[in-house]
Amino acid sequence: QVQLVESGGGLVQAGGSLTLSCAASGRTISMYGMGWFRQAPGKEREFVAGISWRGGSTYYADSVKGRFTTSRDNAKNAAYLQMNSLKPEDTAVYYCAADLLGTTATMANSYEYWGQGTQVTVSS
Numbered sequence: 468q469v470q471l472v473e474s475g476g477g478l479v480q481a482g483g484s485l486t487l488s489c490a491a492s493g494r495t496i497s498m499y500g501m502g503w504f505r506q507a508p509g510k511e512r513e514f515v516a517g518i519s520w521r522g523g524s525t526y527y528a529d530s531v532k533g534r535f536t537t538s539r540d541n542a543k544n545a546a547y548l549q550m551n552s553l554k555p556e557d558t559a560v561y562y563c564a565a566d567l568l569g570t571t572a573t574m575a576n577s578y579e580y581w582g583q584g585t586q587v588t589v590s591s
Contacts, residue, residue, distance in 0.1 A: 469494045469580040471563050476585030479553055483589070487548040489563030489582060497541040500566035502578055503548045505559035505587075515561070516548060517571035526571040531557075553589045560584040 475487040489501065498520050506512040516537040517526045525537055534553075539546040546563055564578035572578065 471582035473582045473585040476587045478588045489546040491544045501546040502564045507559040514573040520569035
């Protein structure tokens with residue numbers, strides 16, 4: 468089993484930045500692809516970013532491309548999401564997830580393990 472805990476969310480003004488962290492425990496995530504998803508009130512959960520198990524491949528939703536960067540540190544058993552130039556429409560609960568196949572899957576049902584989420588609120 469893998470336990471994932473997100474942190475780093477909060478309230479920020481439009482144009483600001485936040486860095487989310489995803490700390491894993493229970494098992495090394497070095498062989499897992501790591502993904503970030505978000506869910507706004509009344510909306511479905513959507514893919515934000517993904518990184519392959521070695522970190523060699525990353526993939527982003529069009530809505531965040533050029534503003535968000537995902538990375539990982541397998542030695543620390545952690546993944547990160549750097550969010551710049553935040554917009555009010557980025558407001559959501561952000562989740563990290565682990566995919567045993569190690570790829571940059573964009574579908575939520577490809578991920579076996581999920582964190583509890585962290586709230587990001589961007590004010591205009």
